[in-house]
Amino acid sequence: MPEIKTFIEASNGLMAKLVDKSEYTGIWVSSLCHSAQKGLPDNELVPLKERVDLTEEISRLTNKPIIVDIDTGESIEHLPFLIRWFEKAGAWAVMMEDKKYPKQNSFIEEGQRLEDVDIFCEKIKASKRVCGNMKVFARLESLIAKKSQYEAILRASAYIEAGADGIMVHSKQKVDATEVMEVGNELRQKYPELTLIAVPTTYNLPEEHPFDIVITANHLTRVSLKAMQKFLAGEAVETASVQDIFDIVGH
Numbered sequence: 001m002p003e004i005k006t007f008i009e010a011s012n013g014l015m016a017k018l019v020d021k022s023e024y025t026g027i028w029v030s031s032l033c034h035s036a037q038k039g040l041p042d043n044e045l046v047p048l049k050e051r052v053d054l055t056e057e058i059s060r061l062t063n064k065p066i067i068v069d070i071d072t073g074e075s076i077e078h079l080p081f082l083i084r085w086f087e088k089a090g091a092w093a094v095m096m097e098d099k100k101y102p103k104q105n106s107f108i109e110e111g112q113r114l115e116d117v118d119i120f121c122e123k124i125k126a127s128k129r130v131c132g133n134m135k136v137f138a139r140l141e142s143l144i145a146k147k148s149q150y151e152a153i154l155r156a157s158a159y160i161e162a163g164a165d166g167i168m169v170h171s172k173q174k175v176d177a178t179e180v181m182e183v184g185n186e187l188r189q190k191y192p193e194l195t196l197i198a199v200p201t202t203y204n205l206p207e208e209h210p211f212d213i214v215i216t217a218n219h220l221t222r223v224s225l226k227a228m229q230k231f232l233a234g235e236a237v238e239t240a241s242v243q244d245i246f247d248i249v250g251h
Helices: 013-020 032-035 048-061 079-089 117-130 149-161 178-190 218-231 241-249
Strands: 005-010 026-029 066-069 093-097 135-140 166-169 195-198 213-216
Touching: 005 195, 005 218, 013 048, 013 218, 013 241, 026 048, 032 048, 032 066, 032 218, 048 066, 048 079, 079 117, 093 117, 117 135, 135 195, 149 178, 166 178, 178 195, 195 218, 218 241
Parallel strands: 005 026, 005 213, 026 066, 066 093, 093 135, 135 166, 166 195, 195 213
Antiparallel strands: none
């Protein structure tokens, strides 16, 4: 069985340097966390050009592969420019989700609008024409939008035919990973060489699963937030020394 690649979120240079020294395989540049670091909602209010700049900042600090969350890719007219910029900035792969622009974060119950399959396939094709050596992954949001597993498989098959290098099967099912596993196993059986990606934020993957890449998508931002909230509330928090900072970034 091939080794599973593990990616974890980093949303600034300091996080990137910490992940670079960790056992994680690579870095995930998260739309949610990038927006949150700016104090903004995760609904494509932050222009993707700013995520290009963040990717370049992170890529200067690590040799680990970087997967960048590019939301819906915005407009198909802008997409070829953005894809070239991400490739030049050092992204190993981009992840584009099949929702209508502007998207809602997947963990919000309402407002999950899926893009037309043909339009999303055109976005994949436009990206693949200019991506160079960078991979283009498609993020399957059918389960998030409460559609059937059958529709999820149909959509995934269309995206693979359009040239997607991999499929993320996304779900917010609580604890139980049944629907993710069922869709993942069917795709693995149908496409044995396909790169399959999971993001187990709300559920637990079993030890044996069909996914090649597992992403810990937002945890560094979340643990940082909790520590800041506790400190501001006057609660005890273990605090790094200034020397700890120097040891990571230099002086």
